Each structure stands twice: as structure tokens, then as C-alpha cells.
Amino acid sequence: MASQRGLGVAVIGTGKMGADHVRRLHEVISGARVAAVADTEPERAKSLAATIDGCTAYTEPAAAMASGEVDAVLIASPGPAHEAALVDALGHDLPVLCEKPMTPDTASSLRILEAEQRLGHRRIQVGFMRRYDAEYVKLKELLDSGELGAALMLHQRHRNLAMPPGFTDEMLITSSVSHEVDATRWLLGQEIAAVTVHKPKATSLAPAGLNDPQFILLETASGALVDVEIFGHCGYGYQVQAEAVCERGTVRIGDEQGPRVSADGRWGGHVPPDYVERFEDAYDREVQAWVDATRRGEITGPSAWDGYAAAAVCEAGVASQREGGRVGVELAERPGFYA
Amino acid sequence: MASQRGLGVAVIGTGKMGADHVRRLHEVISGARVAAVADTEPERAKSLAATIDGCTAYTEPAAAMASGEVDAVLIASPGPAHEAALVDALGHDLPVLCEKPMTPDTASSLRILEAEQRLGHRRIQVGFMRRYDAEYVKLKELLDSGELGAALMLHQRHRNLAMPPGFTDEMLITSSVSHEVDATRWLLGQEIAAVTVHKPKATSLAPAGLNDPQFILLETASGALVDVEIFGHCGYGYQVQAEAVCERGTVRIGDEQGPRVSADGRWGGHVPPDYVERFEDAYDREVQAWVDATRRGEITGPSAWDGYAAAAVCEAGVASQREGGRVGVELAERPGFYA
């Protein structure tokens, strides 16, 4: 599909995440080049395009896709703009890597599923990049090998130094826990049937009005129980850990690594401040894998169904957060198309 | 109180736990001696007493206590026999170290609280020995120091290689999780207000009829949320871990220690098979601290109130186990006597 010059990618959205993907495609990823950028702010798109040979700036995603220069689309615009861009990409039959969330709610997610099925082949990969983190990959392999028996529980910790201003209870679920929602579905290979959100005593160091931390229970179709601690203002760094409890053993990932210093009466090391340091390699691997698969005409990563399912679980989570108690997850029947 | 020969202790119950305490008092603990043993099986008591100079065997705890040779009582008989032995000890105004559970239910526990208050001074210490484990002690000191701010959550893991035959769902709460119940109350310095028991997919390696593992949520008076994984048949050893989540940091204890071997393509170490190896030092410290305090005429460890409160939480846990959902913990008003 791509010319010998590498896969020509249009990057939609040039904010922090989009600009980082532009840099990644330009400097890190083999076999791809940034053919176009699109942003509703024309100046931002133009100044970014100016730094890259052969890259054109657009304000409309559809215009970029129609230019004939584009082999594939990476969507990094704000969530509410995703649906239109996805529809455009499907209209041009272009492969898409769409940052999470695929769309902000289940209704729009279902429309995307329908559109992709009408197209007749899969084109959409959703940006759940934990599936590309080295430790998560090894945990998945170990679970799939069956040597530890069935997974019964999964304990997850997701701690942030601090959240940006305006972060809400709801965003703790839709923006943060959505990573654990996908990790759970992927690691355990099954859907999530119910969600219960608990609100422990809140830290005095979070902004007023935010119930932080929260503790979420997910029940999977097979009855595995999953707990997620989401802590937006833990105050000391970014820490993501998971422990699978299986019939014959347990596996823990996410312990801090790197130099171990002994000084000043203490031993230990550094906690990264944010996801950039912790998951930079995973982002690189994600985009590289998408470029490679796309050049082979294949699709290998998290699908639009995965994007939809995460949205459905998050909706149940937000309902539990608001009304309390256990909320069942209502999923549409999974089309064979996404088997 | 004790003669120069050391505190004369009557050990009530000479099963596995009682015999181990006899050995401990005889060989390890400074300042104490085993003056009497009592068991409903006279031969077992006699053969044990015969191994120790100056130790007399009894079938009735009350007879041992009335002998004039006894300065203090250690109760290690089965739980249903505790109430009578405690009443006898209080009747003779003797200090008691009573293995957990203090009594099997809250009604009997309340009767003990009343009896001790009638006596007018505290005599009863309950055998929650985690309070004497070096790592738990350091965690408690760190929480009490306030340097990490308020505790918001506490994650606990309690895994056993396997349980003895006949172990029931109810015993997962009353015999196992009761340790975490006390650890929670002690570490956080507050009562537990409600309990919810969850039953994940059960391991196929536990006996039929046992829902193993289980996952218990405890809510404390201040709103801290505590989760406990109890796993009776994890299959690989005995593992007890805790992680406190505070406003300014987290603290984890219970990671495996000792020699780290690299061989056969693996690095790592040994998981102890049972609580004896893991907590032997804590048992020694517990009994030593009790002996020392008793010789000074003081009482320092977990009180009868702690025994009662644990029973009350376990009753709520068993109710949640049976009927599902969240069950509030009903506690009597705490007497100033136990302040």
C-alpha cells in the first residue's frame, strides 16, 4: 500500500499527544513518514508541518484523507472529534490508529462498529498502548500459557502524581481506569459484566470536589474479580502495577526498576513522574506495530469492538460512581466480524 | 508477682498450638517457666508435663489455676472452650494470653468484657501476633508518625499453601481474615463499620464446596477502604502482604526476603510453606512481651475489646458471605475501661 518512501500517515490533532505522535513517526518509527497533519487551529498545524519534508497542513481531516498523499490515519484529536474522523477514514478505506477513547460513549461507538462492518473489513485499531508494554506482554504470555491455571483475580494500581486542573470524578473512570478496563479484557480474554465503584476517604491534597482515590471492582464473564485503585494525586509519581492471582501461582508486574541507590540512610530508586517516562517504549512499539501491520495489509491491535467495550464498561462505572452500588454492563452482541 | 524462678505459666490446651507455646515458654522465653499444662485428654497433658521439671498436668483448667503454682495463664484450647477458661482466670485474677479468637461470637465476647470490667482491672491479652511482627511494627510506626499523611486505603493479601480438611467458607473469615481484621483496626487506629464479602471464580484446586479465594472489603469509621484477598489454596506457599495508601506515599510490607538465588534460568527465592516459618519470630516476641509486661504487673497487648471487635467484624463478614452485599458492623459502646 505504501510507496517505497514508507507509509504516509495523516496525524489528526496536533495537541500534546498528536505532536508527540508526529515526532515519533518522524524520528523513531521505521517505514513511515508524516504526510499530513490536520488541526482545527491552522497555525498550529502549519508550524508543525513546516518542520517535516513533504508534510502538508490541513484544517479538515477529510481534506487530508482526500489528498491522495495519505496511506493511513492516526487520530489524536479530542475524543468528541473522533467519530467524524473515523467515519471519514472508513469512507476513504484508510487504516486508522485512534487514540483512546475511540468515541466518548457507547452510542457513538456502536455507530462506528456498524460503519466498519458495512465497509466489510477491519480498519480501526484503538490506542490501548499497555498491550505493547514489555511487562504486560510477558504477563499476557504467562496467563495464556496456562501454566499457572485459570486467573481468579487481578489487582491493579494506577497512581498519578497529580491531575490537570478541572479533572472530575467521571474522568477518573473514562480517562484513567479505561486503561485497566482494556488491560483486564485483554489479559483475561473475556468481557466485563458488572462494575462497582467505591469512594474511600479522600486525600486532603486533591482539589475540592474530587473524590480521590477511588476503588473499582470489575466482575468478568467467567466470574474473575478485578480491583483497580485509581489515585489521581498520590503525590510521589506515576506508578502502574498489576498482580494476577491464578490457580497455581501469582504474577506481579510494575515494580520500579533501574538504578538502586544507597545513600542518606535509604536504599531505593526513582519513581517516574508521568506516563511519558514509564510508557514511552510502549507507545513506540504500538505505533511501530501498527505501521508494520498496515504495510502488510493486516490489522493486529485492539479493535473497534475493544474501543466500544471499554466505553460500555466506563459508562457503567460512571453510573456506579453517581448512584452507588453494583451496575451491570450491557454489551451489544459481539458480531462475528470482530471474533 | 512471679517467684525468682520466673513467671509460672499454665498452658491450657496441648494440641499443636498449645504444645508449641509450651516449647516456646520452656526453651525460648526468658523469665517464664511452664508450671502447669491442662488438657481434656489426660494422657496428652501428662506426657507433655513429664518433659519439664516442675510442671504438673491437669484435665481441668480451673484446677491448674487453683494450684497456687500458677502466676499466669496461656489459653490455646479450641475456641469454644475459651470462655470458661477466661472466666476461671478472671476468677483467680490471673493474667491471660488467649489465642485468637477470644471467643467464637460476640455474645460470649461481650460476657467476657463485662467479667473483666467487674474485676476492675485488665487481665486479658488476645493472641493477635501480627502486632509483634517486625515489618508490621515498622509499618505501624510509619503510619503513626504522620509523615505520609492520613491512610486512605489498605490492600492486604493472605495466601496459604492449602487448608486442613473440613475448612469452610465461614472459617476463611473467622480463622483467617480475623488476622487482617485486627491488623486493620490496629494499624489504622479505628473501628470497622461495614463488611462486604465477594466470591470470585473459585480455584479448581480447592475442595468442592469451598469458595476459595474470597475478597473482603472493610470500611473503617473514618471512611478508609480496606481490601483483603484471602486465598486458602494458592498452592505455592504462605504469603502475607500489606500495602498502605496514604495521602503522601504508599508503604508495602511482606515481600519475600532471604537468599536470592540465580540458577536454572531463574532468579528469586523461597516462599515459606506456612505461618510457622513466616511468623515464628512474631510469636516469640508476642509471648516474651506478655511475660515481661506481666512480671511488671502491666498489660500491653491486644485487649479483650480487640478480641470482641474482631468477633463482631467476623460475624458481619459471615453474614455478608451468606447473604451477599454490605453488612454493617454493630459494636457495643466502647467502655472507658478499654480506652
Next chain:
Amino acid sequence: MASQRGLGVAVIGTGKMGADHVRRLHEVISGARVAAVADTEPERAKSLAATIDGCTAYTEPAAAMASGEVDAVLIASPGPAHEAALVDALGHDLPVLCEKPMTPDTASSLRILEAEQRLGHRRIQVGFMRRYDAEYVKLKELLDSGELGAALMLHQRHRNLAMPPGFTDEMLITSSVSHEVDATRWLLGQEIAAVTVHKPKATSLAPAGLNDPQFILLETASGALVDVEIFGHCGYGYQVQAEAVCERGTVRIGDEQGPRVSADGRWGGHVPPDYVERFEDAYDREVQAWVDATRRGEITGPSAWDGYAAAAVCEAGVASQREGGRVGVELAERPGFYA
């Protein structure tokens, strides 16, 4: 220098290491392409070239470099062939990444230094890839920051599962310890003044005639003492560790990472079988950094001087191995060209 199609690299030598670099340049590295491969075995070169668009096979490195298609050279042929290829590359004024050792002895290394100085600008980078490993980089940053004071000692462990047949005592120094020689010079920022090789009791599991393990002391110009355990047949995997002892603290890198499994009475994880798994990322970063610098017309990595200095230390090491005792390292005066 490179066309828009990316830096055209000639890979000299298509054995295991060369073929791996071809794959890396083709599939992983952004901004480069494999323009030519050269090998004394024509069939091997041809079949490799056939897998890559626009790649030509040669038997003579010089012919590849003269073809006009080549912007840079990566030398991965056997050590004795390096000098001629380096001379050819300098003759064509092409940037080179040359696998270690730069050349097999100091006499030939000195000739290369002279040739590069005659050319008048630096073109050669030597393949000491530990400088690109994430943990080594962090250790270097910490030492350079000065916050731990001066480095006084450096303890290093270099263990291999097993060595290929025919591996000799001498190769333990020139092929294995040469990594620690460069790491020492780079981390401490000074030359090595003397070498003493010790031969402990040999493992019965190494081939007859090989003194394995060995223990090497390096003394640096400032008096820091460095020890290196080289173990060719440790039998359990590939393990590279370092610990710097400074005036105000110590730093350890190389502890095993990744999933921590508890099962079968043990906790722990996997030891990688070889350098490919352990240092794959470092190789990628090394070649990427070389490509990036080359495209900018810069040279940033280990220089020909570093290649020469390592050869001089290894020569002293081999002398100590043969004759016993401490052997001083004789270094030519460092030209300002390599300052």
C-alpha cells in the same frame, strides 16, 4: 548527506551480528536503509540482499563503498578484517560504525588513529553498546552529577550461560571483558593504568583448558579500583551487573526485572539466556543514535581512541593472564584530535 530516502548504509559482514544489524536497519531504525551488504561469501551476501529493495550484494567492502549508493558503513565482519575496511571507509570519507573490537591489537589500532587524523575529521564510532543501555545511561548521569561524590570502586559481574566451542582464556578478556573495559573508562571518565588477572578455582562445567571464571582488577588513573567477574559458563543465563561505590553512596544496576512470579514454593523471575534479550534495546538505540548523528553530520559515540584504549587494556590483561601479576597499561599520548 543522505538522500530523502534515508541514510544508505553498507553493512560489511553478514554473519550473525551483521545479519542482525541488517534486520535492525531495515525494520527498526528510522531514517536509514540498507543500500549494500558485503561478505567474502558471495552467496550469503546475495541471499540477504535479495530480501531488501534497493540493496546490492558485494564481496569486497571497497566495491560497496565505491558504488555511489552508500552514505555510511557499518562493519560487522570478523575482527581481523576490520582494519582494511576502516581504511577503505576513511578513504571514501564515509562515517563508520565499527563493531568491537575496533581492531585486534594496539599496533593496528594506532594505525587507524593516524589514518583518521590524516583525514582531518572524525568518522569512526566503535560499537560499545552498553553506553546506550538505559540503566548504564542513568548510572553515568548519576556519577556525572557529582551528588554522590567521587567514584572509588566499581564492581562488575559479567556472566554467560555458556560460550561457543573454541572459546579461549584470551577471548574472555578481548571479547568479553572488553565491554567492562569500555564501561569503566566511560563511566569513570578516565584511562586504565594497570590490569591484574586472577584465576579462581575453575568450574568443572567449562571445557577442559579454559580457566573459567576469572577475576580482573583494573586500576584507573585517579586510583579508583575496579573488579570484574567474567564467568563464561555460569550455567543459568546472561547476567550483567555493576555497582559503583562513591564517597556519599553506592549505586547498583542490572538486577533482574520483569514479571515476578510466585509458584511452586518460589518467588522470582526469568534470567535472559543471552545478550540479545538483555541488550536488544541498547543495540537499537546505538544504531539509531549513529544514524541520527550521521545525518546531522556529527559524530557522538565511542571514538577510535576508545577502540584503541580498550585494545591496550586488553593486551595488558592478556599479558597478566599469561604471566601473572600486575601489568601496567602503556597508552600513546592522547591526540587533541580525540579530546
Next chain:
Amino acid sequence: MASQRGLGVAVIGTGKMGADHVRRLHEVISGARVAAVADTEPERAKSLAATIDGCTAYTEPAAAMASGEVDAVLIASPGPAHEAALVDALGHDLPVLCEKPMTPDTASSLRILEAEQRLGHRRIQVGFMRRYDAEYVKLKELLDSGELGAALMLHQRHRNLAMPPGFTDEMLITSSVSHEVDATRWLLGQEIAAVTVHKPKATSLAPAGLNDPQFILLETASGALVDVEIFGHCGYGYQVQAEAVCERGTVRIGDEQGPRVSADGRWGGHVPPDYVERFEDAYDREVQAWVDATRRGEITGPSAWDGYAAAAVCEAGVASQREGGRVGVELAERPGFYA
């Protein structure tokens, strides 16, 4: 041998170490009591004796031993006073636990060996308490099991926060490294044949005139090579680590344990400030084992031969320190008496 009141111990020397042993025997150790204390400063002995029922103060060790109240002797006076006290104890045929060093040099150590042999049975245990540390014990068991094959190397680290004023180069060997000397002989089960002391660049944070740290190589009779880093002023705490390199695997002990805190951008824990915190349990186990063995009429710990051998290795170490180079260890032939 001991009365029913427990083994009556005379503690010789009531400085810091002696007073700590008095406390230990009085409060921690089962089956023993402090019957006498002796010190050249009468007031110090008297005020200590006054705190313990049935304890008499002496200025002369011999007088304490002759009192008829003493079943065993614990020598904790300064090293130069050990020989006389040992001779007295052997003269009264009393079991002795003698703090290290047994005597300050090999000549006096040999006289003690002869005196004990003349007595005809062993009475002396030397205070090498690392043999009672839980991790060292597990390492010893693992080495003795043979499952990792023969031990080829042993890497040891011995770091102190700071040394008392007046600490000399020589004392780094005789007072500090003597622990590793005994640990080496015990763990590997063989004598040490030669010593080489290296003096790296010294820390600027040690007092002038002290070469700190030092790096000592020990060669054992079977050819195993042992290295010891002794660092008197590492500035951050007390750290004792060992790693055995065997034919089939490696074993590391001494990594820091206890609560793992994540806060302020760092993960890790506490480094103990001194040997008291790190090895308190080992001291307790050592004295308890000596009391238990003595009451059974046995002798089980490090013998006078072990005390002599350590002195001989330290003498060679001091010679290497002064004159440089490798110094052979001259050992008398080991009498069958100490087999």
C-alpha cells in the same frame, strides 16, 4: 551443670558490648542468668550488678570464676585482656563464649589452643556471630547441600556509616574484615592460604591518614577467590552483603528488607545505621545457642581454632596492607582435637 535457676554466667568486661550481653542474658535468653560481672572499673561493675537479683560484682575475672556461683563465662573485655581471662576459665574448666578477636595475635592464640588441648576437652567458643544470622545460615545450608556445585568465588561488602575516632588501617582488617575472614572459612569450609590488600582512591570524607575503603583478596586452600570491600565511612548506613558464585548458580544475601516506601519521587527503604539493628537477632541466637549447648554439656559454635585462624589471616592482611602485594597465610598444623 546449671542449677534449676538456669546457667549462671559471669560476664567479663562491662563496656558497651559487655553491658549489652548482660542485658541480653538477663532479659532475652532463656535458661541463663547473670551470676557475676567483672570489670577493672569497680564502680561500673557494681552499678550494673545492682540492677540484677543474685549478681555479684568483681574486679578480677578469676575471683568471679572462683566464687562457686558461676557455671560459664562470657568474655567481652578489650582484646588484650582476653588471653588471661581465657586461661582462668580453662583453669576452672568453665565453658567460655569469647568475643572476637579471641586474642590479638597468633602467638597468643596458639598458647590458648595449647592450653585447651592440655585440658583435654573443648571449652571455648569465639563470638563470630554472623554464623547465627538467618540469611548467612540459609546461604551455608545451600552451599553445603551441593545443589549449586562447588563455590568458586565469594564477593563480600562490609560498609559502615562511620568509624569511631582513632580507627586505623590495621583495625579495618583486624576489627572489621575479621568477620568476613571467619564467614569465608565457615561458608566455604576451608582455610585461607593468602591475602592481598588493595587500597583504592580514598574517600575525602574519612579522617586524614585512613586509607578508606580497602579491597581485600583472600585465596582459599581449594583455590576459591574471595573479595571483600571494607568501607569504614560510606556515609549512608551499615550494609553487609555477600554473593557466592558456584558452578551451577549464584546466591546473594544482605539486600535490604522491611517496609518499602514510595514517596517524594522515590521508592525504597531504610538502611540501618549500625550492626546493632542489623545483627541484633544474630547476637541473640548466638548467645542462646551457646547457653543451650552449655547446659547440654556440648560445644557447638566457632572454636578456638577458628579464633586462631582468623588471627593468622588478619596478620597476613596487615602485612599486605603495610608492604603491599600478596602475603601467604602461615597456619600451624590443625590438631585432631579441633577436627
